Amino acid sequence: MGNSPVKTHTSENQTDQNRNYNNMKFKFSCSSCFSSASNTLAVNRSTQVCAGDQLGGEKFRVFSYNELQAASQGFHPSNKIGEGGFGSVYKGRLCDGMWVAIKVLAIDELESMRGEREFVSELSALANIKHENLVELKGCCVNGGERFLVYDYMENNSLAHTFLGGDQNRVKFGWARRRDVLLGVARGLTYLHEEAEPRIIHRDIKASNILLDHDFSPKVADFGLSKLFRDNTSHISTRVAGTMGYLAPEYAVSGHLTRKSDVYSFGVLLIEIVSGLKIVDFDVELGERYLIYKAFDMYRANTLVELVDPVLNRDFPEEEAVRFLKVGLLCVQDVSKKRPKMSKALKMLTDEIDITNQEISQPCVADPMDIKISGHQHSTLSFFSRGSTSVSTLSGNSSYHKRE
Numbered sequence: 001m002g003n004s005p006v007k008t009h010t011s012e013n014q015t016d017q018n019r020n021y022n023n024m025k026f027k028f029s030c031s032s033c034f035s036s037a038s039n040t041l042a043v044n045r046s047t048q049v050c051a052g053d054q055l056g057g058e059k060f061r062v063f064s065y066n067e068l069q070a071a072s073q074g075f076h077p078s079n080k081i082g083e084g085g086f087g088s089v090y091k092g093r094l095c096d097g098m099w100v101a102i103k104v105l106a107i108d109e110l111e112s113m114r115g116e117r118e119f120v121s122e123l124s125a126l127a128n129i130k131h132e133n134l135v136e137l138k139g140c141c142v143n144g145g146e147r148f149l150v151y152d153y154m155e156n157n158s159l160a161h162t163f164l165g166g167d168q169n170r171v172k173f174g175w176a177r178r179r180d181v182l183l184g185v186a187r188g189l190t191y192l193h194e195e196a197e198p199r200i201i202h203r204d205i206k207a208s209n210i211l212l213d214h215d216f217s218p219k220v221a222d223f224g225l226s227k228l229f230r231d232n233t234s235h236i237s238t239r240v241a242g243t244m245g246y247l248a249p250e251y252a253v254s255g256h257l258t259r260k261s262d263v264y265s266f267g268v269l270l271i272e273i274v275s276g277l278k279i280v281d282f283d284v285e286l287g288e289r290y291l292i293y294k295a296f297d298m299y300r301a302n303t304l305v306e307l308v309d310p311v312l313n314r315d316f317p318e319e320e321a322v323r324f325l326k327v328g329l330l331c332v333q334d335v336s337k338k339r340p341k342m343s344k345a346l347k348m349l350t351d352e353i354d355i356t357n358q359e360i361s362q363p364c365v366a367d368p369m370d371i372k373i374s375g376h377q378h379s380t381l382s383f384f385s386r387g388s389t390s391v392s393t394l395s396g397n398s399s400y401h402k403r404e
């Protein structure tokens, strides 16, 4: 990695290789630490970056590479806290004592990344989206061709890391904690969908994107990142396809993205957290078995309460747990219009909306064989649903299979 700080530019003619922050003025020191007053950069509505400016009183910092390097002790392997589709994530401590998570964007992702100027302005807009259940973006860093994102550090890592992966992990999550985590995620998503400016569809809700702070309060991570990519890239990157058990079928198949795709992923996550089971299990004889199908079968058999994680030792309010599972099932119904919007799902969870007599229709799972990845031509575009054998047309070329 190089060692040059982001430069000040005024040039008009830009190329991808030599892109400047046109109309932007940066001011910061090359030392690894600098005072927040001099290095606080804000981006105004016309995406100009000016030292000292602030948008709505919010601070967004463009860090120097040196500062991030010092914070993470040279990106030392012992500070690595995670590895995801975007690249590696390091823990670091800034010179003001604040702990941060530094995401080093992977080369593969960089190829489809927007130019530097758009990158910084998109991120600064994201940094204005604040909610107690969203991970706070502190800033970014551009170092030649390298890009870094800087977030608040979450002490208890992610649900995937801290909750899943063994009975002994899940024991630490009693019913009240699971309920509070799910309510927090629902609130964070409601905010993104219905209140944030601009409104944001997350696209990648999954256990590893739900981070937990020191108090196990949930924070949704990685929202809005798709805006960092150029428009001509595929609707589903290989990164997202890696967690396709959460992907709404209509999104996986046709790229048709709505808030209801997030609602679907939330439903899968909810059933996963309440049951403690994997979203897809493999059985040698039966092949892949999807948790949401299992949940739907138990709903029809009126045995949903038995799906609640056995490590809870029946120490949970049955009515509430079953209500949560039913809300999860409402969120994964195959017809997206039938899924509640997030604010409604939240009210269902808290029993402000009664769902006792609400009928739940069958869920549906995207077929991994047919997911469109990386902007190549459309594949067969099919997905499987349970409970019917009819084949229907979804839209355009898209079709889906239904299976018993």
Ligand SMILES: Nc1ncnc2c1ncn2[C@@H]1O[C@H](COP(=O)(O)OP(=O)(O)O)[C@@H](O)[C@H]1O
Residues within 6 Å of the ligand: 081, 082, 083, 084, 085, 086, 087, 088, 089, 101, 103, 135, 151, 152, 153, 154, 155, 157, 158, 160, 161, 208, 209, 211, 221, 222
């Ligand atoms: N702000 C953060 N605080 C603590 N840990 C984090 C933070 N951001 C990411 N991580 C950890 O790094 C891992 C990789 O993150 P990421 O690159 O977003 O990939 P993914 O979301 O696909 O897991 C996460 O699963 C999580 O364990």
Ligand SMILES: [Mg+2]
Residues within 6 Å of the ligand: 084, 208, 209, 221, 222
């Ligand atoms: Mg993530």
